[in-house]
Amino acid sequence: MRREWVAAAWTVLTLAMASGVAQAGTTFDAVKARGFVQCGTNVGLAGFSSPDSNGRWTGLDVDICRAVATALFGDAEKVKFIPLSTQQRFTALQSGEVDLLSRNTTWTLTRDTENGLHFAPATFYDGQGFMVAKKAGIKSALELDGASICVQTGTTTELNLSDYFRSHKMTFQSVVIEALSEVNHAFFSGRCDVLTSDTSQLASIRAADAPNPDDYVILPELISKEPLAPAVRHGDDQWFDLVRWVVFATLEAEERGITSKTVDAALTSPDPTVQRLLGVQPGVGHSLGIDDKWVYNVIKQVGNYGEIFQRNVGKESPLKLDRGVNALWTQGGLMYSPPFR
Amino acid sequence: MTERPVALPPSRPRGPDAGALGWLRANLFNSWGNTLLTVLILWGLAVILPPLVRWGFLDSVMSGDAAACRAADGACWAFIHEKLLFILFGTYPHDQLWRPGLVVLVFIVLLTVSCDRRLWRHWLAPLWLVGLGGMGVLMAGGVLGLPAVEDSLWGGLPLTLGLATVGLVVAFPISILLALGRRSTLPLVRGLSVAWIELIRGVPLISLLFMASVMLPLFLPTGVTIDKLLRAQVAFILFASAYLAEVIRGGLQAIPKGQGEAADALGLGYWQKMVAIILPQALSLVIPPLVNTFIGLFKDTSLVLVIGLFDLLRTAKSSLSDPFWHGFYREAYVFIGIIYFSFCFFFARYSRWLEANIKHSQKPL
Numbered sequence: 001m002r003r004e005w006v007a008a009a010w011t012v013l014t015l016a017m018a019s020g021v022a023q024a025g026t027t028f029d030a031v032k033a034r035g036f037v038q039c040g041t042n043v044g045l046a047g048f049s050s051p052d053s054n055g056r057w058t059g060l061d062v063d064i065c066r067a068v069a070t071a072l073f074g075d076a077e078k079v080k081f082i083p084l085s086t087q088q089r090f091t092a093l094q095s096g097e098v099d100l101l102s103r104n105t106t107w108t109l110t111r112d113t114e115n116g117l118h119f120a121p122a123t124f125y126d127g128q129g130f131m132v133a134k135k136a137g138i139k140s141a142l143e144l145d146g147a148s149i150c151v152q153t154g155t156t157t158e159l160n161l162s163d164y165f166r167s168h169k170m171t172f173q174s175v176v177i178e179a180l181s182e183v184n185h186a187f188f189s190g191r192c193d194v195l196t197s198d199t200s201q202l203a204s205i206r207a208a209d210a211p212n213p214d215d216y217v218i219l220p221e222l223i224s225k226e227p228l229a230p231a232v233r234h235g236d237d238q239w240f241d242l243v244r245w246v247v248f249a250t251l252e253a254e255e256r257g258i259t260s261k262t263v264d265a266a267l268t269s270p271d272p273t274v275q276r277l278l279g280v281q282p283g284v285g286h287s288l289g290i291d292d293k294w295v296y297n298v299i300k301q302v303g304n305y306g307e308i309f310q311r312n313v314g315k316e317s318p319l320k321l322d323r324g325v326n327a328l329w330t331q332g333g334l335m336y337s338p339p340f341r
Numbered sequence: 342m343t344e345r346p347v348a349l350p351p352s353r354p355r356g357p358d359a360g361a362l363g364w365l366r367a368n369l370f371n372s373w374g375n376t377l378l379t380v381l382i383l384w385g386l387a388v389i390l391p392p393l394v395r396w397g398f399l400d401s402v403m404s405g406d407a408a409a410c411r412a413a414d415g416a417c418w419a420f421i422h423e424k425l426l427f428i429l430f431g432t433y434p435h436d437q438l439w440r441p442g443l444v445v446l447v448f449i450v451l452l453t454v455s456c457d458r459r460l461w462r463h464w465l466a467p468l469w470l471v472g473l474g475g476m477g478v479l480m481a482g483g484v485l486g487l488p489a490v491e492d493s494l495w496g497g498l499p500l501t502l503g504l505a506t507v508g509l510v511v512a513f514p515i516s517i518l519l520a521l522g523r524r525s526t527l528p529l530v531r532g533l534s535v536a537w538i539e540l541i542r543g544v545p546l547i548s549l550l551f552m553a554s555v556m557l558p559l560f561l562p563t564g565v566t567i568d569k570l571l572r573a574q575v576a577f578i579l580f581a582s583a584y585l586a587e588v589i590r591g592g593l594q595a596i597p598k599g600q601g602e603a604a605d606a607l608g609l610g611y612w613q614k615m616v617a618i619i620l621p622q623a624l625s626l627v628i629p630p631l632v633n634t635f636i637g638l639f640k641d642t643s644l645v646l647v648i649g650l651f652d653l654l655r656t657a658k659s660s661l662s663d664p665f666w667h668g669f670y671r672e673a674y675v676f677i678g679i680i681y682f683s684f685c686f687f688f689a690r691y692s693r694w695l696e697a698n699i700k701h702s703q704k705p706l
Contacts, residue, residue, distance in 0.1 A: 043649055044662030051659055053423050053666075055432040081432075082493060083659075085649045088554055095558035097566045208668025318664040 027236040028289065031099050036078040039065035040098035043083040046204040047313040047321075048104050048124075048228075057081045060312040061102040064123055064230050064247065067302045068100060071246045071294040076301040090115050093233050100243060102230040104200075111231075119229040120244045121251075123305075124313070125325045125334055127222030128160050129199035131206060134217050136193065141221035145170040150183050150192040152176075156224070161196055164223040184209045198226060203319040213320065220324055242288055249295045251337035252277060253304035255328055260303040263296060277340050284340055295340075305335060397675075407666050420669040421676050424660040428677065431496015431651040437488065441499040444476045448502055456691055458698060473507060492570045496651030498680065500570075504642040504652065508577040509585075509635060515578070516585030521615065523590055534586070541583035547644050549576040554648035573645050581638050588630045592623035625699050632692035636685045653677050 031037055041061055042049035049059040062081065069079040084092050084103060093101045094116060105111070106126075107119040130149075132138050141164075151158050153176045165172050175192040177183045184205050187195040195202065199218055206213050230247065232240050253259075256274055258266045266274055275281045278299075279292035286292065302308065309326060313319045327333025369379040400415025403422070410417035421428070430441045451472050454460060480499060483489035495503075522534030541549070553572040561567070596619055604614040624631075646655035657673040660666065 043646075043651075043655060044659035046662045046664040046667050050662035050664065051427060051432060052663060053427055053660075054435045055427050055430075056435075057432075080491075080493070083649045083651070085647050087551065087647065088649055091555045091558055095561065095566060097558065097569075204664065204667060207664060312664075318667065 027099050027232065027239040028242065031239070032072065035073070036080050037065060037069045037072065037100060038080050038082055038098045039068070040082050040084045040089055040092050040101040040103050041065065042103045043085060045104055046207070047200065047317060047319045049081075049083070049102075058312065060124060060308055061104060061228075061230075063302055063308045063312065064102045065100060067250060067298045067308075068243055068246050070298045070301045071242065071249070071288075072290055074291060074293070074297045090117070093117065093231065096233075099239070100230060100232055104228045105231055107227045107229040107231075116234045117231040118234060118240045119231050120240070121247045122227035122229040122334075123247060124200070124228040124309075125222070126198050126200050126226035126228050127325075128157055128196060128224040128226075129202055129222055130219045131187075131195045131202045131216055132193060132219065134215050138217075138219065141219045141223070142168065142170075144172065144194060146172065147194050148173040148175055148192040149194040149196055150175045150177065150187045151196050152180055152183050153178050157197055160224045198224075199321065199324075200313065200319075203313065203321045207318040207320070213318075218322070220322070222325060238289060242290070245288060246298060247305075248337040249277075249298055249340070250303070250305040250308060251328065251335050252340055253295065253299045254306040254335075255330060255337065258299055258304060259307055260300055263299045267296070273340070410669065416675075417669045417672050420666055420672050423666060424663075424673075427497070427660050428653070428656045428673070429497045431500065431656045432494050433496060433499075434488070434490060434494065437482075437490060440479050440482070440487070440490075441495075441497070444479055444499050445502065447472065447476060448499075448506070458695075469510065473510065476503070492568060495570070497656045498653055500651060501639075501642050501653040504574060504577055504645065505639045507574060508581050508642070509638065512578045512581035512585055515582040516589055517620070519582060519586035520589035520593060523586065524593060538583045538586050541579050542587070546577070546580045546641055547647060549580055550644060550648050552576070569648070570650060573648060573650055577638075577642065577645075580641075581634075584634050584638070585631070588627050588634055589623065591630065592627035593619065595626050596623050628692055628696050628699070632688055636688055639684065639688075640681060653680060 039062075041057065041059075044050050045059070045061075047059055048061045049057060052058050065079050065081065066076040070076045072078070082092065082098050084098070084101075089101055089103055089105065090111075092098045101117075102123075104124070104126075107122060111117055112119055130141050130144065132144075138144065144165075149161065149172050151161055151174055158174070158176070161172070161174070172194075175186060177186055183195070186192060188210055195205070197205070199222065202218050206216050206218070210216055230243055232243055253263075256266075256271075256277065258274065258278075263278070267278055267280055269275065272281065276284055278296045279285060279294070282292045284292060285294050288294070291297075303311070306323075306328075309323065310316045313321045314323065323331070323333060325334050327335065329336040370376045396415050398415075400413055402410045402413045402415065402417050402419045405419045407417075407420075410419055426435075426438060429445075430438055433441050451469065455465060455469070476499075478484060479487070480495055480503075481490060481492065519534045519538055522530045523538065525531045525534070550573060553576040554569065557572060558566060600618055600622065601614060604618045609617065643652055643654040645652050646658070649655075651659070654677060657677045661668070661670060661673055
């Protein structure tokens with residue numbers, strides 16, 4: 001009798017939750033059956049994931065979600081954004097609340113293994129950098145010997161800073177301040193020559209707090225490694241492959257000079273690699289289990305990596321970041337796509 | 342013809358206390374201590390007010406773009422102007438914004454109507470339940486030709502008001518049961534009530550929210566997810582019920598034993614005694630601490646921002662992350678501060694009025 005009660009209660013509970021069942025089988029099939037991608041993004045980070053005045057999500061991380069949705073469904077709007085806090089993000093991915101985590105997450109060994117994640121290629125190589133006033137005429141971090149540097153206390157930023165200067169046999173004077181906003185204020189009011197933090201952070205500080213953003217430059221050197229990459233959970237390699245190759249497709253298209261504006265013209269290109277890439281010659285979609293025209297759709301609707309970068313964090317955005325290490329490998333950066341064949 | 346003597350109305354003597362000067366002397370400068378305080382406060386106002394007025398009004402930018410704001414010294418109200426709909430309603434689909442707007446309006450009307458004691462009838466509680474249900478349907482859609490809007494897109498003021506109201510409406514009856522349970526003579530009931538109250542009161546709300554949003558999904562089978570908003574709402578109800586229960590227990594303890602004994606002597610059963618005799622007195626006694634707890638819990642809803650729900654504070658913070666409108670923190674916080682303050686101030690004033698009103702209409706015990 002009691003056992004029947006428990007069974008009945010359990011059935012009711014399961015039925016009650018059934019509306020929330022995210023996927024029955026593998027991620028890839030579940031997403032396809034559902035008809036949209038559930039993408040975990042940041043609740044608000046300038047340039048990466050932020051709502052515009054109409055509540056539409058914009059940013060580099062957001063565009064990666066849209067690109068994946070476009071590849072799968074041919075429609076950049078087939079995506080549901082689920083803003084996640086830092087503490088929630090891995091649980092949300094592990095529990096199936098999101099299919100894809102595109103939320104400025106640094107790719108590290110423990111996350112890749114212990115947290116059960118697979119990281120797609122980095123979409124933004126972040127790292128600690130330096131910002132100086134343009135009028136100082138400094139071009140490289142190696143010219144910073146003897147500078148006074150504003151830094152927040154008790155952060156890895158502070159450790160990286162002293163390591164870097166020691167290894168390059170330079171000296172510096174640190175102006176150590178507790179609160180982030182006061183660090184920024186100290187820098188812009190001239191209490192120190194240099195401000196150090198992650199470059200994406202420096203760029204948004206410059207856009208928001210600088211009296212005149214054009215008066216400050218971010219030096220090209222990165223002294224720490226923060227590769228920000230989209231992640232999926234273990235257990236579905238087909239889904240992982242898709243996310244990975246979507247990122248590669250945006251890189252490959254940029255390398256071939258194909259943009260959202262020229263992609264239609266490129267369809268008639270005699271170049272066999274371009275023909276294969278855009279699905280004029282079949283093959284590139286079949287092995288991923290999606291439409292052969294997927295790269296065309298992604299580039300047409302979302303754009304190549306260069307366009308995504310410039311629009312969200314680069315020259316066309318208020319952040320005005322240089323490509324730096326995020327340039328293509330052909331231009332001295334780290335962005336490299338394996339061949340599409 | 343003799344004139345009847347007419348008593349002149351007594352006239353107040355014009356002494357040193359009359360007139361504005363007299364008022365000043367009587368109220369602000371009546372002792373050296375008060376004089377010192379008055380001078381200090383005046384000095385403080387003189388220091389604070391002019392820059393505040395200059396920032397908030399004279400030098401402020403009312404409309405325009407971010408560049409105009411950055412060029413000006415004062416507040417950038419253009420930022421609020423630009424982001425108003427997002428801060429108030431979050432990521433709710435833009436062409437459907439009349440729905441959350443109507444929800445907030447109906448809520449405020451319902452709240453105002455419920456304030457009148459003459460309307461405290463038995464239909465008020467069902468009216469609220471129907472009202473809240475209607476608001477939920479209006480937000481969610483999917484019926485009557487309204488396009489469905491998932492609750493993950495809800496945000497801003499409706500979310501904050503919804504979390505707080507649904508939380509308090511559901512938690513209040515639970516808390517009464519808990520308070521009665523804690524004073525029960527049945528050991529099991531008492532034990533469970535004490536355990537519930539102490540366990541939940543012993544941890545911060547933020548840890549309950551984390552339990553609900555981070556730990557709970559890990560215990561569920563893969564792929565089964567419970568709605569994020571629902572999880573937060575349940576955590577909030579648990580938290581609110583424990584706090585309210587203790588406030589109500591305070592009221593129960595203040596009722597003289599004779600009241601209960603008189604009810605017993607009349608032959609009333611336990612529930613009759615509680616509903617007709619004890620609870621009305623106990624609840625009206627604890628109006629100030631109840632309102633205090635309500636106000637606290639209303640503001641506590643802003644903690645849901647740590648689990649990625651877009652309440653009023655989160656929408657304000659997220660609109661700050663728009664790279665084109667980056668950095669107008671003061672304006673955003675002042676704006677939502679005013680919204681929170683208006684609601685809390687209203688509650689506080691109303692509770693004072695209600696207290697006086699009830700005291701007035703009640704015979705002393």
